[in-house]
Amino acid sequence: MFQTVTKTLLVSSSSLVNRSICQSLRHYCNQSSTKLRVSEALTGAELGKNVRVQGWVRSVRPQKKNLFLHVNDGSSLQSLQVVGGAELNDPLLTFGSAVEVTGTLRKSPHPQQPVELGADQIHVVGECNSVDFPFKIKERHSLEYLRPLPHLRCRTNVFSSLLRVRSEATTAVHSYFKSNGFLQIHTPTITSNDCEGAGELFQVEPSGPDFEEEVNFFSVPAFLTVSGQLHLEVMSGSFSRVYTFGPTFRAENSQSRRHLAEFFMVEAEISFTQSLEDLTKVMEGMFRSTTEHVLAHCADDVGLFHKHVTPGHRDRVDAMLKQSFPVITYSE
Numbered sequence: 001m002f003q004t005v006t007k008t009l010l011v012s013s014s015s016l017v018n019r020s021i022c023q024s025l026r027h028y029c030n031q032s033s034t035k036l037r038v039s040e041a042l043t044g045a046e047l048g049k050n051v052r053v054q055g056w057v058r059s060v061r062p063q064k065k066n067l068f069l070h071v072n073d074g075s076s077l078q079s080l081q082v083v084g085g086a087e088l089n090d091p092l093l094t095f096g097s098a099v100e101v102t103g104t105l106r107k108s109p110h111p112q113q114p115v116e117l118g119a120d121q122i123h124v125v126g127e128c129n130s131v132d133f134p135f136k137i138k139e140r141h142s143l144e145y146l147r148p149l150p151h152l153r154c155r156t157n158v159f160s161s162l163l164r165v166r167s168e169a170t171t172a173v174h175s176y177f178k179s180n181g182f183l184q185i186h187t188p189t190i191t192s193n194d195c196e197g198a199g200e201l202f203q204v205e206p207s208g209p210d211f212e213e214e215v216n217f218f219s220v221p222a223f224l225t226v227s228g229q230l231h232l233e234v235m236s237g238s239f240s241r242v243y244t245f246g247p248t249f250r251a252e253n254s255q256s257r258r259h260l261a262e263f264f265m266v267e268a269e270i271s272f273t274q275s276l277e278d279l280t281k282v283m284e285g286m287f288r289s290t291t292e293h294v295l296a297h298c299a300d301d302v303g304l305f306h307k308h309v310t311p312g313h314r315d316r317v318d319a320m321l322k323q324s325f326p327v328i329t330y331s332e
Contacts, residue, residue, distance in 0.1 A: 033102050039076035044115045046105050053080060053117060054100045054125070056155065059137055062089045069122075071099060074160055077300040081108065084119030095137050096128030096155075158309075161301035165294055172293035173245055173266060176286050182241040182268065187228030189247060192220045195227040200251040202261075224249035228267050236269040243268035277327075284325045291321060 033052040040046070041053055055073030062068075067089045070079040082101050093099070103119040110116075134149055135141065135156065146153040153159045177184065190204055201223040206215075216222065228244040235242045248265040266286070270278060295302060295317070306314040 036105075037075040038071065038073045038078075038080045041080050041105055041117065042076060042078055042115060044105075044107075047107065047115065049105055050102070050120075051105050051117070052100065052102045053082075055080075055098070057093065057095055057097050057099055057128075060093055060095060062086065067119075067122075069093070069099070069101070069119075071101060071117075074154075077157060077161055077164075077304060081110075081113055081116040082119050082122070083116050084122060088119055088122045090122065090124055092124040092127050093122065094128050094130040096130060096133045096135070097124055098126035098128075099123065100125050157304060161298075161304050164301050165298045165305075168294050168297045169290055170245070170264075172290040173286065175293070176289040177243045177245075177268070180241070180282070180285070182243045183235075183239045185228070185232060185235050185242050185244050187225065187231040187244045187246065189225055190222050191225050191231075192218065192222055193230055194223065195225075195229055200253075201226060202249050202251045226250055227265070229269075232267055232269040236271045240271040241268070280325075280327055287325075288321060291317065 033050045034046060035052045035054075036046060038053060038055055041051060053071060053073070055071040058070040058072050058079045060067075060069055063086065065086050067082075067084045067086055069082040069084075071082055072079040082103070084103070100123045101117060101119050102121045102123075103117050105115055106118050108114060108116040134152060141156065143158075146156060146159065154163060174184070194201055204217075204222045204224060206217045225248060227248065228246065232242050232244060243266065245266050246264060247262060249262050250259070251261065252259050268282065270282070273279065302314075306312075
């Protein structure tokens, strides 16, 4: 009994020591390496340096002498190729697993990729059961298949590209209004007005045992906003240029592609205008500025949609940016 307990303690101590050594080595490597996002590594600015990259495995190709991985962290449509020795292969290294790779960033001999990461160490941060994982390597999934998987679909190219484009478009909208002297107003999401009957409303009611039925939290009926227009009109009496950009809700029971229950909307008000042209110039300027910014900062992401979702649409966008927007009157 004593020998069994002693042997168990020795094995446990050995495991703890090995784990401590591994953790110390990882800590040392992390201290002596530069942490990069995949998008930063792909620029090649840190060639020849010891770097550390973290992300999710997009593909694994173990070979007799080498191990090839593609790692993506969501910062770029393109993944970073990782090349290591066969001894770095790990049964936990599967499609979808989260990893931390430390090594030297170097030029790639392959013409289709400018750089690659020569791995000295690969640490599996989070496991992924490739059998149960709903996505498969090199398999394109339909939007209908992805719809019930909101927690994972952002790992696909189409959704990650969409979110990067949306992020850059949001940045561009705010940048345009700021550079043109507009003040951002945070209009309320919960409001008692229906904005001149702009749309069907979602009513907000408190929940919980402390609230009685038919009792309004604000003493009046409250709704999710359908527009910040009325609040902006009030602010335009003190500030000559104001705008808001936030969530909007419409309880319109329609399943068409032209109706959304929730979306982000840009609204602006300008005081002391001389003509309708004062407004149309701002609208056209915002649209052009935002489009140009997205095309410049998300070229790969936009290209993905123009190739697989809306072929030929890029030509229409380029033509639109080269021409003035036609303006017609309401009667016309």
